[in-house]
Amino acid sequence: MRTQYKVIIGVAVAIVLIIVGIGIVGYLSTPTPTTVTTILPTVTITGVNLEIEYTGDTGGYFGPSSQSLGGTLSVTAGSTITETFTLTSSAILFTHSINQVTVGTPGFTLLSVSPSLPYSVGPGGSVTITVVIQTPNTNYVGTLNIVVLTS
Numbered sequence: 001m002r003t004q005y006k007v008i009i010g011v012a013v014a015i016v017l018i019i020v021g022i023g024i025v026g027y028l029s030t031p032t033p034t035t036v037t038t039i040l041p042t043v044t045i046t047g048v049n050l051e052i053e054y055t056g057d058t059g060g061y062f063g064p065s066s067q068s069l070g071g072t073l074s075v076t077a078g079s080t081i082t083e084t085f086t087l088t089s090s091a092i093l094f095t096h097s098i099n100q101v102t103v104g105t106p107g108f109t110l111l112s113v114s115p116s117l118p119y120s121v122g123p124g125g126s127v128t129i130t131v132v133i134q135t136p137n138t139n140y141v142g143t144l145n146i147v148v149l150t151s
Contacts, residue, residue: 046142062121098148113129
């Protein structure tokens with residue numbers, strides 16, 4: 001074989017190797033598509049507690065001052081939740097009032113209370129209270145404390 005043909009074949013092989021090499025480098029340097037998973041903060045309520053604050057000369061007419069409403073709930077941070085509870089008066093003679101409901105757990109916000117307060121409950125009567133609460137915008141694990149002020 002003549003030297004000229006050897007040079008031409010050598011140059012052709014070199015060009016093919018360069019093209020293949022560029023293709024391999026391009027393939028290897030192409031970023032692999034990735035899936036981005038956004039993990040939203042979560043609020044996990046491990047229990048709901050009712051704290052009844054009695055004012056005046058008598059107390060206990062709506063039950064123990066500390067009561068567990070139970071329940072475990074996990075929601076996305078910043079969500080709203082609804083809690084409903086019933087208070088029954090054990091009073092025999094006097095009407096008592098539910099004057100205020102608040103949230104005692106930092107970071108939670110009371111949005112609404114139904115029925116409107118103050119609310120009077122006669123002897124032996126009861127009332128079902130519904131509260132709407134906004135959860136904090138951060139991760140939270142623990143109890144939710146609802147405070148009821150009565151007289």
